[in-house]
Amino acid sequence: MQLKRVLLLVAIISLVASIGIPAASAATPYEAYTYDYYGDSSPLPAPYVPDTAITGASLGVGDFKEPSDMYVTPNNTTYILDSGNARIIVLDADMHVNHIIKTFTNNGKEDGFAAPQGLFVSDKNELYVADTDNGRVVVLSEKGDLIRIIANPKSDILPAGFKFVPLKVTVDSADRVFVIARGVFEGIMQFDDKNNFMGYVGTINVSPTVWDRLWKSLSTKAQKAQMQLFIPTEFSNVDIDSKGFVYATAVDITSSTPIKRLNPSGDDVLKRLGYWDVKGDIRFRMFGNNSGPSKFTDIKVLGGGMYVALDSNRARLFTYNDEGDLLYAFGGRGNQLGVFNTPVAVEKIGDKLAVLDSGKKNIVIFRPTKFGTLVGQATTEHYNGNDDVAVTIWSDVLRLNTNYEIAYLGIGKSLLMQKNNEKAMEYFKLGMSRKNFSVAYKRYRREVLKEQFGTFMTVVLALIIAFIAYRVARLVIRRRAVKHEAGLS
Amino acid sequence: MKQDFLKFPLHLIVRPFDGFWDMKYESKGKLKVALLIVLALILTTILQKQFAGFLVNMVDPRSLNSLDDLEFTILPFLLFCIANWSITTLMEGEGKFKEIVMAAGYALLPIVLINLPMTFISRFMTQEETAFYYLLNSISSIWFLVLLFVGIMTVHQYTPAKTVLTMVLTVVAMGFVVFIATLAFSLGSQLYWFIYDVYREIIFRT
Missing domain, CATH: 1.25.40.10 (Tetratricopeptide repeat domain)
Known part of the structure; x- marks a missing residue:
């Protein structure tokens, strides 16, 4: 009886005590996971938790309108490309507005952007803006002064009447500019520091399946003309690491290699030594809601061989290590803080992550x-x-x-x-x-x-000797028996 | 005892024509020995899945189920015997059902004899040596097929060509049996649910 009471008391105390203590894990609106050896998603503790959301209003510069890209420099200056408002908002390391770039002087005249889609800031703090609707890449200084403009690339390999529509841009330490342009299936366009078009890198090869070939060989010319062309998919985004390797993502739902790491000669050298393909979700529904493979819209090199890719299909972030193991995946769609509507860009601010959400018109900061x-x-x-x-x-x-x-x-x-x-x-x-x-x-x-x-040989030798001794002994005994029977002894 | 359980089966797997002849006409085969071999095969399968070396053991430990191994060995075995008996009865085979069971049972012996020690040896293999594991396992399977072929041929006194034909037909018949069994099961369960529904309807109405 006494014991029962004590136990009850202990139970009550522990219940009461547990109310006071906040849950050890921070609540997140998503579940982090990785894929184990058997391809099952195995839940993880959240690697990042949402910290705050930054909107145009909270910065005091008016709402963002279709923001499409952002970039954070190593000294934590954030550049937000507010496409709908055709401006670049520059934040300092404390996330306060430093200045806004809306116009620049071009040949003595005021010039601006038209629905720019891509932004990159080089090591020299030069801004590269993919000024999409103007068909050019504008290079500005930190203060917003024009340095150069890349437009109308000229080359034998470009078709006549080629329209240059840059979407995303990245720059290496030698000021070579890598541009993803709309309607260009040959790869990433590469420009040198003199604005000359140098050629393509990272061409995606398409190989029709056996079934495609069979079908094609059976169809008539008129049918063939109606058929879909076998053209490679376009790249969706690029980033560059400290060694000058270009990380590129492609939206190719049939490919098992939508993420590529291109060396200077344009070959894909991404290590894929993990148990599963480096392609985001490996298990997904084929039809219905939330179906289909991951479609990457952005990639960011985190350092230490890690990179994070942003999946716009299920709005998740996939972080891989240098060997292609999925470290963790998290995120999702929804209305709470930490889940997204239309995520378009991911960046790294110190040890934090920032995701630009075009649908919610905000930037969510994640704290590790x-x-x-x-x-x-x-x-x-x-x-x-x-x-x-x-x-x-x-x-x-x-x-x-x-x-x-x-x-x-x-x-x-x-x-x-x-x-x-x-x-x-x-x-x-x-x-x-x-x-x-x-x-x-x-x-x-x-x-x-x-x-x-030594032990092994001793045992073996001992066994052999024992066996020989046994045979000899048997032989002797038998002979004796034979002699005995013969009455010789 | 030693003759039945050890000497004769071992003789049979190396001299199949002779062995199966003796099994049928000299009545040296014993049904219980054949069934014992099937049991040993089940044991081998279970042990292999559980204890084969890490490098060759691709089985997800969460999916290990000895009862599954039991039924997935016994059921196909019986299915084969029944299907083969059904086919060969119609095709002038001389074998009785018991002899078919015995022939199939004895033919399984190489799998037991090779896979069981290989399970143990595989624990001491490196990646490069696992090729031997797979090689020996394949040999045991091929050996089994050869023995089964010779066994069925001898038991029914067929020509090789006819044996091949009956084997193919046996596989087709196995398919039929599975199909009809599934159909019967499905119909049976529908009937069960129908009666159950009627019963529920009645008790809720009253």
């Missing part, structure tokens, strides 16, 4: 959680080769989420470096990496064999 920070740190350390540092961070990550295969792999790889093969095997097994497990196991087996070789 402990989990998100740790994963980012561990990935960066591993990328930089500091595996021993990475291990301690990965262990912390595992404390927050024991189902995180990437963490097991990270620890396993560093254990393998330290020649702790047996332990590495265990971690690779948990991370479901057969290839790495095999390497660790091979070393471990060799070690054990070396160690146990």
Whole structure:
């Protein structure tokens, strides 16, 4: 009776106590996940939580109108391309309006933008604006003075009457400009610092399926003329990393490689060593609401080999590491803070993420959680080769989420470096990496064999001797028996 | 005992023509031995899925179900025997149902004999060596098919061509059996739900 009362008291106290304590995890309107080895989505603690939303009104510059792009420089100056209002809003590091660029002086005359779609700020703090409806890329200084204009590219490989409609733009450290233009299927247009068109990079190859070919061979000329052309899809966005590799996204629903990393000669060198394709969601409905593969509208290189791609179909953010493992995916559609209507651009402000939502006309700032920070740190350390540092961070990550295969792999790889093969095997097994497990196991087996070789040989020799002794003894006994029967002894 | 359970089956799998002849006409085959081999096969399958080395074990541990392994071994086995018996009865086969079961049962022995040790050995393999695992498993399967072929041929006293024909027809017949069984199950469940609905209608009306 006494015990029962005590138990009841304890129960009541713990109930009351739990009311006072706020839930440890911050509530998010979405569920973060990654795909495990079996292709099931495995839930994660939220890597980022929504912090605030910034609107034109909150900045005191009037509502945004169809904002289409933004860019954040390494020193956290934010440039927002407010297309509908044909202006660029420049925010300082504290997210207050610094100045607004609406016009610039072109040959002594006032000039402005017409529905610009793309914006990039180079290392030299020069603004590159894809001035879409004016058919040009405008390069401005930080203050808004005109530096140069890229328009009307001339080249033999361009068709006569080619109309240049730039959509997105990025620039490398040598001032080479990469432009995605509407109606250009050959790839990303490349311009040098003298505004000359240099050619295309990253051409997407199309290969008709066997079925397509069969169908085509059976159809008549008139039918063929009616058929859809096999043209590659256009790129949707570009970004550039510190080494000068261009990250590009394409909206190609049949492709398993919508994200590309192009080296200077235009080849796709993105590492795809993860269990699944680097294509956002790998499991989705084929018909109905929320169906179809991910359609990426923006990509941002985060550093440490990581990049985040923005899916406009289900409004999610997919973060990958340099080897093509999905670190985490989160986001969704909805009305709360942290979910989107029409997300168009993703940027990184320090350790935070910012997503520009054209539908809601705002920018949502996401703050990393402990989990998100740790994963980012561990990935960066591993990328930089500091595996021993990475291990301690990965262990912390595992404390927050024991189902995180990437963490097991990270620890396993560093254990393998330290020649702790047996332990590495265990971690690779948990991370479901057969290839790495095999390497660790091979070393471990060799070690054990070396160690146990003496014992092994002793046992084998002992067995052989015992066997011979047994045969000899049997022989002797039999002979004796034979002799005995013969009455010789 | 030793003769029935060890010597004869081992003799049969290496000398199938001789072995199956003895099984049928010298009545050296025992039904319980054949069924024991099927049981051993089930055990092998379960052990393989559970204990094969990490490098070759592609089974999702969450999907492991020994009862499934049991029924997915026994049912196809029985299905084959029934279908083969139905076909061969019509095609002048000399084999009795018991002999078909025995022939199919004995033919499964190589799978047990090879896969069981391979399950153990696979735990000590690296990625490059797993090729041997797959090779030996394929050999055991091919061996099984050859034995089954010879077994059916001997039991029914067929020519090779006719055996191939009956084998193909057996597979077709297996398809039919599954189809009709599904149909019957579906009809049965509809009948059940109909009666259940009528019953519910009655108790809610009163």
